[in-house]
Amino acid sequence: MKSLTKQSLFLLMILCLALKSFAQIHPNFTFKPEKPTNGQTVEMSYDAKGTPLEGKQKITSVVYQYINYKWVAADVPFSGGNNSWKASFKTPADCGFLAVKFKSDTLTDNNHDTGYFIMLQDKDRPGALAPGSYLGWGVARSPKTEMDIPGYMKFEGISDTATYMWFNQEITFNQANKSKLVVPYAKAVKNYLKDAATPKLRAAITFLTRTDATEDELLKARSISGNVMEDAKLKDSIDHIITTRFPKGSLARLAAFKNISTNKEMPAMVKAGEKFLADFPVAETNAEFDKENFINYGTVYQNIIVTGSYLDKNDDYLNKYINLLPYNILSTVFYKIVGIPYKRKDETDARLLAKTELLMSRYNYFLANQPADLAYLSPLEWKTNWEMERSKFEFIPYIGLLISAGKDEEAFKYTELAEKYLEYHDATVNNYYTILLQKRGETAHLKEVLKYSLYNNQATTEMLEMVKADYVKQNGSDKGYDDYLSKLKNPADKADFEKEVAEGMINKAMPEWSMKDMNGKVVSSKSLRGKTVILDFWATWCVPCKASFPGMKLAVEKYKNDKNVVFYFVDTEERGSTYKAEVMKYIKDNNYPFNILFDNTAAGSKQNSEVFDRICKEFTISGIPQKLFIDQNGKLRFISVGYNGSASALADDISTLVEMTKTAK
Template sequence: MKKRVQKSALFLITLSLWAAAAFAQTPGSFRIVPERANPGQEIEIVYDAAGTILNNRKNVRAVVYAYRNYKWYASDLNLSATGKVWKAPYKVPADCGIIAVKFKADTLVDNNKEAGYFTMFLDKDRAGAMAKGAYAGWGLARSPKYGMDIPGYIKFEGISDSATYHWLNQEISFNQSAKSVLVYPYALATKATYKNDAGPRLQRVLNYLRRADASETDLLNARRILLRIMQDKAAADSVDQVMLQRFPKGSLARLHAFKAMPVGSDVNLLLKANRQFLIDFPEQGGNEEFARENRIDYPTIYQNIIVLGAYADKNYAELDKYIGKMPFSMLPTLYYKIVEIPFSRKEVTEKALLPVSEKIIKRIEMLRDNRPDEYAYFSPEEWVKFVNGSIAKRILPIHAHLLNTAGRYQQALAYANQSKLLLGYTSATLNAELASILTHLGNKPALRTLLEKSVFENQSSAEMLSMLKDMYIKRTGSEKGYDQYLNGLRNSAGGEKMAEEIKKEMFSKPMVDFAMEDLNGATVKLGDLKGKTVVFDFWATWCVPCKASFPGMKLAVDKYAGDPNVVFYFVDTEERSANYKAEVARYIKDNHYNFNVLFDNKAKDAKATGEVFERVCKAFNLSGIPQKIIVDSNGNARFITVGFKGSATELADEISAMVDMTKTGK
């Protein structure tokens, strides 16, 4: 007994020291003035950068995380310097119990070496007590496994469960209103601390949650504790019966209805079910935590209705109805499904897609300018940066293209430049769009800069190279010296790095034997190609990236047009339509491609072509198109590349490097 008392005393002393460290910041890197403050009070945040990773850095800034009503809210703070000491006034929110601070300059962040900078506040109405949320924030911020810490603030294994239990117990003892909010993490900490002896304590918690006038939230917490912590399904079932009786349209009934929704490919049936679910169980009034835990995802339901409605009804009426309910997390996926896919497949006209794209962009911009509560742990600046980064690569270039084709060039330029701020000149798709926009606007200086920097990054299209050459001829009066000028623009270090990386991928394995027909009906066999370096490009008429890679492949074909020992074959595969050969011939002719085309064979009882391609995939343990295979003069495959990165010039250089290495054998 004496030993237990000693351990308890030692434990309480340790906790007291932790509390003192959080409350009274001793002189060092971080402190507040006055040292003891209340919520609602104006304080001064002081940071001494000497001895930290931000020592001698300029433009030191801060992000302050305020724990308000048991949730973390981040804000940006501008600091001013006196020597190496940075200061800023800060108004403590009236409902804040504790703050955490991080300091940053450029890409460096000082968060007290993953320990965090914290300050707790005194309750202004209760002498000797901490403000509401202080105990819980101090405990949970350093208990990541409980899922109520500050995302991305500190990397920390966590304090002990007994320490977490202590701080939660303190919070609930001093602030009874916290019981419903913190009851589940409190129960987890109780079980982890007392283990097999936790039963009586947990039972007292359950008695409170199951009282006669318990709210639905209390009963849901009781159910959660019984199922997940105590693993008492029978008792949980009894709670379910009470909830279904008292709340016939409540969270449990909602879950049963959600699980009963049909699945499958019947668009009309799915659309009807999703619509009816919203009528029976609207999102408002539901328990968000229970819905999230049981994957009752209303944004997905809204997205289903929008997407299914677009396919079933061939209009976007549902988008107007639900776009205002869509959270940011769902908007990139929604854009992909109803704009990017039909855009890339040319299933919907660009004129029809533009208003759809604008509505989603408008929603994104509104949320970017008004940070949603679920992203409160981002400071406003961090939030804007996160949103812009999420849409820069795929969404903004498409939107800029739709505006460009509609003749709205200034707006197209604004969105393309917004993307360029983050991507620079590293995206061939964006570069090509900007080149088109600048051409329409007649901005030749900006166009020249774009074209030259795109060559340096090796992210150009064939059309852009043609533009660059035309500009050179108009500027100099002839094409003399153009090749030297073009080579001077290239990033030689980048080319050497590409060659080194490609060389690592070199191997040697016999190519799959075949006999396939070309566009003229002549049969081509692998044996006929012995003595030549051969590039096979497996593609299909329905494959968007396959066809997108063809301008780059044409650059490579043209480069080796005068070399009789290098040949290219474009193998059309995985086709299902009856007239695919005519479709392929028309596509090659309409786009002026000087390609040798081979048609893959149809295997016995197969619905689509692909007999050779399937054997290739099996032999080399690969799948997917576009797929390029470079074969040496002895019939051995030496390189394989799958997919298309988006740059015609980069692809041409990649294929050229592989061909040259294959020819020389090194």
């Protein structure tokens, strides 16, 4: 061990020299005083020359503060020009280390992924670095620790040796914080010393399991023994100590949490979940232990709320727990109790809107009260992140429900916010926007939205009708309309799609099949030889299948006069005795000009999926919607899966695949 100690001292000396010569010196970033203390105002200067931000007219920054061993980000604007920028920043009194990222629009400068850093002196200990200074410098460049700054820089990381040294320095000069850092320190020791780390780790466990140890310290000893040392026997002995001293503590909470999932019936699971919440209130939990042992209060709330929404057909649980829902579970709850029923249309809009507004109130709470685990995002970054995520998902049904309730002004506000981030790349939001603009009589703005939507090929059939009506009004007829519409779309999208699908063209024989249509007439693969055939496998319970039908209708109508192209919509994977009647009613009610085929039911099967099952096995596919493109010789050429939400894009994609299938050799 003596030689190891000498090696460690040597490496420490090298690291200290590196720290002195590099950590505080950057060619484009300087600050005064040269050795700032925590709590002191730092005057920062930034020379943008030679950086990605050279010549920019506006520069701002995000300053990451290492406070109590957590990263907290702040927005700091810089003033100046001609590549010379300045800002003042008052460092928090409990901060040990700063990292800076400069920004202009979408561009950033982080010193070529080596970082702009400031180590702070301790205001209470002259000549000493502030608590967190050593470790901030170490973990900011050590992603392996999972204590670095998320998204700050792409860096493979310093060595295990260097990481250990910075942990060691932090604990050596800040003994009061050693219990707080003991688990990540133990991991750093293990990574550096490997098997030789055992004496150090056992010494730490001895300290953490002393007779007056707190439960938190014992839990840390448990983590080190189990996750770092992988010593099951030692971990079990510590478990015994914990359960003896704290019979209603964290291990009891872990057992109660695991017990919830042993209840197979949903009502029993809800009862167990409510008992867990009553016996182990979230306000009294140990968040670090919960994270390590996968105890998730959000999942408990989610299961109770979703069960109440679906089984009990009420929202009592949502009302009860809404103000306890953590941010990271909100989207899942929203999807299950709003997103799914909204798509399926199996709940009233009024009830869905009531649930949505409750959930949005919780979302808005977090917008104003940024979650602690996301403090590494600056306030402006957090606001942008929040708005962007909501625009991709929650705002979409919310806007539709607001329109349904006649709350057009509120719907318009959210639509404009969503388009700020989606930039006309979502057909559903584009459709809502055109509906609202039409109601408002904003004709010029409406035409602009239609133009941008069509350029991105993200339009609904209703939007296409608006475009066609305007074209006819302007030209007196629809002559030349198809060519006009084609020119509105981005030609690069079609070229990219053609290139992509051409590389994946298939040339395999299709299994033979025969199925009956809605009139009971048998249609077979043999009878269709010589034609280009599109089989669209769908089911009445499949939401994306039915959502794609307006786009498929456009494609079918395009080829209605081409006798060599036939579309068949194959209803599959249905159960019960009424599905045929349901299919025929659905097709009739929606005025779809589709040729329907019913998949066969194999002997002993409970669903009609005989043909689809054989095709899935033959081509290793699964799930619906699945669209198969078969050439005139009975060879499968393309498979198209799913639906991206745009009727216009789907129709164009189908048309491209049809044409490529027709000419395949």
